[in-house]
Amino acid sequence: MINHKILFSLMLLLLIPLIVHDSFAQITSGGFGKSPFERDFGDIKQLDAYFGTINEKIEVDPGDSNVPFTVVFANVGTQDITGIKGQLSLPLGFSSADGSGSLIIANEKSNSLAGNTFYLTFYVNIDKNAKIQQYAGSVKVDYSRLRESGVRSSFSDFNFKVTGDSIINVKALDPFLTSLKTNNIVIEISNDGTAPLSSVDIVASNTQTELASTSTSTTNVENVVILESNWDVGNINPKSSKYLTATVYVPENLQQDTLRIPLTIKYYNAHGDLQTVSKIVDFYIKGMIDLTVYGVDVIELSGTQMVVGEIINEGNEKALFGFITLEPLNNSNIKKQTQFIDEIETDSPVPFNIPLEFDGKPQYGEHNIQLTVRYKDSIRDEIFLVHNATIFLKEPPKVDSGNNSQLMIIPIIIVVAIVMYVILRRKKSKVSTA
Template sequence: MNSKIIFSLFLIGFLPLIFDNSYAQITSGGFGQSPFERDFGDVKFLDAYFGTIDEKIEIEPGDGNVPFTVVFANVGTQDITGIRGQLSLPMGFSASDGPGSIIRADSDSNSLAGENFHITFFVNIDQNVKIQQYPGTVKVDYSRLRESGVRTAFADFDFKITGDSVINVKAQDPFLTSLTTNNVVIEIANDGTAPISGVDIVATNTSTELASTSSSTTNVENVVILESSWDIGNINPKSARYFTATVYVPESLKGDTLRIPLSISYYNAHGDLHTISKIVDFYIKGLIDLTIFNVDVIELSGTQMVIGEIINEGNEDGLFGFVSIEPKGDSNIKPSTQFIDEIEVDAPVPFNVPIEFKGQPRYGEHEITITVRYKDSTRDEIFLTQDQIITIVKPSNDDDTTDPTMIIIPIILIVGAAIYIIRRRKKATIEAS
């Protein structure tokens, strides 16, 4: 009797569980009615991130209508359909429909048993949200094929606001000089708000690509670059790193723009590998290579002058040239300048700068600095200096020195007059006889 009563009570208590599992009002999916319950079910949470199923993206505060993808696995034994999702995120995140709207999304397809599926939501991010990790919760409603009713799964997860990396490259000095080797310093900057790591840079040569294109966007195949790759490492937000390339430019590229293509690979804040292309531009100047030689001191019209020549062994004329002399040490020569205009290639340009003294003239050796000032084709002013020792001698027309011609000429006149008088007297004597 007692055993029958006990069995009847047990059966009455067990029936609700049977009906509850038979219809769709029960939650499932491995999480029960709460994210903290862990029961076996059909749906398993895999990942949640900003981006699409094909690519994670970097985002920063203030971005709007950003895709947010949640990935699940159908671990059940049956296909599921009618997949709908609802997203719960902290304050500062809202639906793209506007504040106060529920963040909802539907899956575009069914999920076969044993395969993954995803739901993509669209979210607005407040400007005041910080770059850090945040918690979230997702609710998934779905139905099994050949079964009526709706099942529900919950999952809680962590996601992060990564910030956005913005990569720019530029040359510290955008000018190269032909006929010489240039040490080029290139800056790679992360102007964004997300760090990048494992940065590698390769200088690419497009000469192999010319066969398949009608024209090239770069002429890097015409120069010699000694290095081809650089390992940069990590670059924090709002900071920059630098690397050096050694580039030889032939004379034929003078006046052209050199475009060096760079392939930059790096890992973004999600840990995904990305590769982008950038081009660094340079203007190629001609070479002005000056030498000062044949420096001496001469006397011209009673004035002593520093003379010399300037030779340009480059491939471009120097413009607006000046030559200056300045005293060094205990020299009392006054600074002086001469305008020499253009300094042409392979044609010596003479200069002669008058010597003047501060106070009484001092003869003998003097230390001076000769400076050639000129401009190149970009109107940058360039200075060439050379220290020189010159010797200044006492001029030959000083007051205490007698000019020999002042003595010789009167003597010649007197001798001539005497000869003339003697001849006249002889002639007169002959005529009288």
């Protein structure tokens, strides 16, 4: 009996550790055992990791150097911590700004109160061969609890992204406007960077008050009428463009001046953060040249038939270096000719007169002609105005041949009489001397 009691006691002693282990399996150090929600409790929890500073995330490109890289933590413990020091471990293609082979270290000089967040900012170089994509990294944080000796360490894994960099440029496809008329303008919004722009929205400011907080540049945009002022552009991929169209009326008094249209561009960058950028599109305002050819007719001057007419400029700017060219149309045999008419002012008509010449025998009656006025504006662009007309050439009156012969006889008679008179005088002189 005693042997059985001893044996039973030994069996109980052997079973006690197993019973105790199973009883506390759900609260073992480090979490909830085999539960899918298993986790390790500690003082520090890593929240975010990105390129940028405490206040702002930034976009980066392969090849950028000395770039701030910030890791965000929360002190989830019940005590304040101090002496915070971080060491960053990044994959191949990323190195310390202190040089190749150096540790990527950051220190947090202040304490972190229980329940608060704190930041560690590292400075890294990005290899030019790195790709724009997501990467994995790790961080080690050493710290001490207040009123406790010794150093604790926390390890966290995280993902981060090389985003690429968005670069916004704006320009007018045609940077010239004409005063005294309505202009249809096209503005190009281009993303010359390597990161996409999302949900791009653009507003054109049109008052001096709106400009006061965004730009110190002078502008006269309040003196024009812009019919469209807001554009929902959508997404702009890297190395691509979108186009805005607008209608702008420029009054007469704005000419030979620069019109500056400020644009406020809002978009979401590769981090998903809303960004606001101010840009200005410049236009040069030309005066308007509005020429009309009228009063085309044919007159005869000193026995020569001439095409005459006038050119009137109904704009607010004179045309420079004017020429007018006469060309035949259809079956006309009038020779092509060009005449210089110089400047065409806005206050009075400019007359022209082109003498008619023919290829071959003159043809009378109706002739279809083309008059082309060639001139330059204030920016020295050459402009052509074409005017077609029909003229009528009168045949000159025929001269009577009988009257002509009588007119020719009279000088002959006079010459004969003079000769006879000279001969008779000589004969008389000879007789008197004999």
